[in-house]
Amino acid sequence: MRTMQIAGILLGLGTSAGVVQAQTSTAGFAARANQESRVEQPKRVQGFSLLLLLGETQGIGQPENISAPARKALADIKDFLPYKAYRVLDTQWVAGSDNGNSSGSLRGLDDQNYQFQLRTFSPNAGAKPGTPDAALARAQFRLVSSRPAGEKVDTTIVLDNSFNIAAGETVVVGTSRVQGDRALVVLLTAVAAGK
Amino acid sequence: MREDFREQLRTTDPMTHDPGLSEMEVEVMRRAIVTAATHTRHAGWPAGAAALTIALALTLVLGAFISSLFDPVSEQSAPLEANEQHQLQFETPGGTRVVWVLNSQFDLPKDRQP
Numbered sequence: 439m440r441t442m443q444i445a446g447i448l449l450g451l452g453t454s455a456g457v458v459q460a461q462t463s464t465a466g467f468a469a470r471a472n473q474e475s476r477v478e479q480p481k482r483v484q485g486f487s488l489l490l491l492l493g494e495t496q497g498i499g500q501p502e503n504i505s506a507p508a509r510k511a512l513a514d515i516k517d518f519l520p521y522k523a524y525r526v527l528d529t530q531w532v533a534g535s536d537n538g539n540s541s542g543s544l545r546g547l548d549d550q551n552y553q554f555q556l557r558t559f560s561p562n563a564g565a566k567p568g569t570p571d572a573a574l575a576r577a578q579f580r581l582v583s584s585r586p587a588g589e590k591v592d593t594t595i596v597l598d599n600s601f602n603i604a605a606g607e608t609v610v611v612g613t614s615r616v617q618g619d620r621a622l623v624v625l626l627t628a629v630a631a632g633k
Numbered sequence: 634m635r636e637d638f639r640e641q642l643r644t645t646d647p648m649t650h651d652p653g654l655s656e657m658e659v660e661v662m663r664r665a666i667v668t669a670a671t672h673t674r675h676a677g678w679p680a681g682a683a684a685l686t687i688a689l690a691l692t693l694v695l696g697a698f699i700s701s702l703f704d705p706v707s708e709q710s711a712p713l714e715a716n717e718q719h720q721l722q723f724e725t726p727g728g729t730r731v732v733w734v735l736n737s738q739f740d741l742p743k744d745r746q747p
Contacts, residue, residue: 492741514727548742596739599732601722613734620741 480573481605481630486556488530490544493521493612493621501526507608508625515610521621534628536560536567536574536605546583546622552596555580556626558603574628577603579611581624596622605630 489508491501500512501524512524527547532540540556557578565571581597596613603609605628614621643649654662719735 492744510727511729514725514729515731518723518725518731519733546741547744550742597734599720599734601730601732603730608729610729610731610733612732613736613739615737615739616735618739622739622741 479568480570481632482568483534483536483558483574483605484629484631485531485533486540487625487627487629488532488542488544488554489625489627490527490529490546490552491623491625492525492527492547493519493614493623494523494525495520495619497523499523499525505627507606507627511608511610511625519612519621521623524623530554532556534558536572537563544581551584553582553584554624555582558628574603574605577601577609577626577628579624579626581611597624603628 487505487508489504499522500509504512504526528544530542530544532542534540534556536558537560538558540558542554544552544554546552555578558574559576559578560572561575562571578600579597580595580599582593583596584591584593586592597611599611601609601611603626608625608627610623610625612621612623717737721733721735722731724730
């Protein structure tokens with residue numbers, strides 16, 4: 439049943455995408471001449487917004503007081519992930535750039551501490567700022583949990599992923615067991631300068 | 634006994650003395666078959682319908698694939714080995730990129746919130 443639902447969603451979206459494409463192809467034809475005359479400036483990254491969430495299969499509820507991109511991302515994944523409720527565990531803002539390193543910490547359930555490292559990459563690290571080759575294209579996100587165990591501290595790599603990302607985009611990075619009823623989700627938004 | 638039986642079949646066969654179809658009847662039947670075959674060849678699906686069918690089939694396959702990743706593991710399938718991880722990356726129709734790790738070792742502390 440879920441297969442049919444997902445297939446229906448994909449089909450509906452493909453159809454609507456086709457309609458939108460047809461509309462824009464005619465309506466946007468006149469505007470294209472103006473666009474071609476000026477080169478579009480790629481957006482530059484100002485920083486990164488991180489939202490640590492707990493996803494649960496039980497209950498219903500979306501977190502309040504979250505940013506519009508985060509809300510849209512949660513709405514988008516609603517039909518693809520089995521989690522019905524999301525609870526905000528922590529939020530973090532880190533300054534960053536199209537090509538660089540950022541790090542910080544997040545607090546999870548039961549005051550569990552997570553350290554994150556974020557590396558961002560542009561297609562050409564030596565490219566002139568403001569050009570497409572200097573724009574954010576890929577990121578590597580690493581999340582490590584640490585908890586005291588006697589005199590030592592146990593560390594576990596929770597997430598270590600590379601993915602494509604652009605300025606202004608929100609990427610959902612999460613982990614769970616196969617049959618798990620809870621998931622740890624990070625919404626990573628690359629905030630563009632001037633927003 | 635066997636010869637008698639064979640002879641009996643020959644004599645009682647109703648088609649033995651059947652004159653068969655006339656040349657005119659054979660020609661009519663041949664034309665009917667050729668006409669039917671020609672119509673069938675021209676009545677194929679238009680390219681748009683075929684493309685839609687293929688798109689529908691691909692959509693069903695993609696939906697089944699994504700759905701199966703979150704379905705409970707069946708009894709026949711092998712359990713995930715210790716410390717085994719599967720990473721999945723996909724993009725929702727809304728354009729949100731999703732990176733998901735299925736981790737057999739994943740564990741969260743107990744929720745002490747009310």
